[in-house]
Amino acid sequence: MKKITGVDILxxxxxxxxxxxxxxxIFNNFIIPLISKEEQEFLxxxxxxxxxxxxPRVNLNNEVYELFPILGKKxxxxxxxxxxxxxxxxxxxxxxxxxxxxxxxxxxxxxxxVSGVIFANPLFRHGKGDIIEKVLREVISGEKIGCxxxxxxxxGSDAVNMQTxxxxxxxxxxxxxxxxxxxNGSVADYFVVYGVSNRNNPRGTMYQLLVEREFEGxxxxxxxxxxxxRVEVSQTLFNxxxxxxxxxxxxxxxxxRNLFSGLVAERNAIIGSxxxxxxxxxxxxxxxxxxRTQFGKPLYDFQGVSFPITKLFTExxxxxxxxxxxxxxxKKTLKYEDQKFVKYNAAFSSGTKxxxxxxxxxxxxxxxxxxxxxxxxxxxxxxxxxxxxxxxEIIGGARNIQLYLVSKDIRxxxxxxxx
Numbered sequence: 119m120k121k122i123t124g125v126d127i128l129x130x131x132x133x134x135x136x137x138x139x140x141x142x143x144i145f146n147n148f149i150i151p152l153i154s155k156e157e158q159e160f161l162x163x164x165x166x167x168x169x170x171x172x173x174p175r176v177n178l179n180n181e182v183y184e185l186f187p188i189l190g191k192k193x194x195x196x197x198x199x200x201x202x203x204x205x206x207x208x209x210x211x212x213x214x215x216x217x218x219x220x221x222x223x224x225x226x227x228x229x230x231x232v233s234g235v236i237f238a239n240p241l242f243r244h245g246k247g248d249i250i251e252k253v254l255r256e257v258i259s260g261e262k263i264g265c266x267x268x269x270x271x272x273x274g275s276d277a278v279n280m281q282t283x284x285x286x287x288x289x290x291x292x293x294x295x296x297x298x299x300x301x302n303g304s305v306a307d308y309f310v311v312y313g314v315s316n317r318n319n320p321r322g323t324m325y326q327l328l329v330e331r332e333f334e335g336x337x338x339x340x341x342x343x344x345x346x347x348r349v350e351v352s353q354t355l356f357n358x359x360x361x362x363x364x365x366x367x368x369x370x371x372x373x374x375r376n377l378f379s380g381l382v383a384e385r386n387a388i389i390g391s392x393x394x395x396x397x398x399x400x401x402x403x404x405x406x407x408x409x410r411t412q413f414g415k416p417l418y419d420f421q422g423v424s425f426p427i428t429k430l431f432t433e434x435x436x437x438x439x440x441x442x443x444x445x446x447x448x449k450k451t452l453k454y455e456d457q458k459f460v461k462y463n464a465a466f467s468s469g470t471k472x473x474x475x476x477x478x479x480x481x482x483x484x485x486x487x488x489x490x491x492x493x494x495x496x497x498x499x500x501x502x503x504x505x506x507x508x509x510x511e512i513i514g515g516a517r518n519i520q521l522y523l524v525s526k527d528i529r530x531x532x533x534x535x536x537x
Contacts, residue, residue, distance in 0.1 A: 123178050128497040132409045136402060136498065138169055138222060144401045145221065148435060152442055153214070160206045161214050167192055168222045178496060181348045182226040183263060183305055189230065190260025194219070196234030198383060199242040201258050209383070209445040213390035220394025224499070224506035225348045227391050228513075232301040233257060235387040236380075236514075237264030240310050240326065244367045244376050253308050253328065265306035267297035267329075267354055268377070274299070275519050278374070282313035282356070284325045291366070293327065293335075293359040301513070303352030304340045307331045311356065312373055326368030326376045327361050335359040345505035381514070382463055385471040386448050388514045389441045392474040395503045395510065396434050396481045402498055403427055403485035410489070423488050430481050437470075437477050444470040465527035472520035479507040 128136070142165045150158050171188055189195050193204045197211040212235065219227040238257055241250050256262035268277050282295025295313055300306075308330055315323040329336070335357040343351045368376040404427060407417040417423045444467050482504035486493040493500040511517055 123496055126497055127495065128492060129410070132406060135405050135409055138173055140405065141221060141398065141401045142169070142218075144404070145217075145397050148397075148438070149214075149217075152439060153210070156206060157210060157214060160211060161218060164194065164215060164218050167194070168218060172219075172226070173222050176223050176226070178348070178502075181305075181350065182223065182229045183302075185223070185226055186230070186233070186260035186263065188260070189219075190258060193258065195230060195258050195260050196238060198235055198239060198387070201242075201254065209386050209448040210442060212387055213393075213441060213445045216387055216390025217394035217397065220391050220506075221398045224391070224395050224398070224503050225346050227394065228346065228506055228509065229302055229349045231387045231391055232266065233264040233306075236384050237266050237302075237308070237310055239383050240266075240367055240376060240380055241328065243380065244326070244372075245328065247364055249328070249364055250367075257308065262307040263302050263305055265300050265302040265309050265352075265354070267300050267303075267309050267311040269297065269299050271296055271298050275516065277312075277377075278320050278324075279317075280312060280314060280320060280324075281317060282311070283317070284313040284315055284327070284361075286315065286370075287360075290363060291325070291327065291361045293329065293356045293361055295356050297354045297356075298341070298352075300338075300352045300354045302350060303354045304338045304350040306338070309336075309354065310367065312377055315370055321374045322371050324368075324373035324377065325366065325370055326373035328365040328367055329356070329359060329361055330365070333359050333361065343509070345509050378464075382448060382467045384514050385467040385520075386441075386445055388510055389444060389467075389471050389474045392471075392478040392507065392510050393434075393438055393441050395478040395507050396437070396474070399478075399482045399485045399500050399503045400427070400430055400434055402500055403489050403493075404431075406489050406492075406498070417488075426484060426488060430484060433477060434481065437473050440470050441474055461527055461530070465524045468515070468520040468523040471514060472517050472524070475507070475511040476517055479504065479511055482507050 172185060175185060194215060197207045197215045198209060200207045216227055216231060219230060238254060241254055257264045270280055273280050285292040293313060311327045311329045313325055314320045336359055337355040339353045341351045341353060407423050410417050447463055447466060482500055486500050486504060492498060
């Protein structure tokens, strides 16, 4: 990997204050009123671990995957689903994990969410058997890496009408196709892959498969995503790959249902990552502008700096409360099958994901402008956060797709009125 770190020009007195410990302390002042005592204890333990075990090992010249086994030792690859002896899990815990990890390393959290949540959640929800248990054990430990394969060269937002085909060969399935934008793809050990047996009837014939790297016929090629140089996003090719029947997660037609039932979890995890980026950049700017002097006084004393920062914090506090509400609502998707509620929850998570991801990008951009030139260097994490925020806005569905889903459900409410 090309060396991407540069010279340190940050004032020593400011650097002493811009520690992750101080960022967490300010972050907790805003977060703790929104969470339970048990969640607070989890968050504080997590933050202490990240400061002591992860932050010293973060190297911007190395890919993030070397940090996975360290997270895995404490079951911090994911906290959405119960695994092993963990007692604290669920979407609210996963959201806390995403926020705290993003504050230390936004790229690490992006890759972690894909492996631990977007890949692993379908296995938790729909997988059965010894193979699934083995794969989950390896991935949640951080020793192996997961990837999900949905989008294709000509089917991004229109993911349903995919061209990847799956043929039933009695004792196995035959997988052929190309997937793109597969995060972690080039280094993944396991893939959750969606394909159809009839391209003219994708909803009725979609499969969901667990594919292992060792299967013959798999080829991965890294894409050039310059915003996240430490995360591998790839083209993944399946050339007549034989998949054993025991690796079916969702059989013919069930794959479509499983695909869409998993999107709410995916969006909520991304909400947590986006909120973490937003808090990181907002708090960094708050500390920096209070101790960086210009024209004989701190930058924060200028209303042209303090008022915009205050406005961003106000929006971020509201978005964070909405994010926790979305995480709480997610529990209900596991209990209720009422179609009206399912549609409501899908729209609610889409709207919240749009707000959180868009706000993370905007806060990163605006604070970079307010802090000045230093915020464009690697001396602070604002520029890195801005680049990751750009990617977060499109992962799980581009922002206009999220707005379309909300718009569609709003329209349906009106159409269902009885006049």
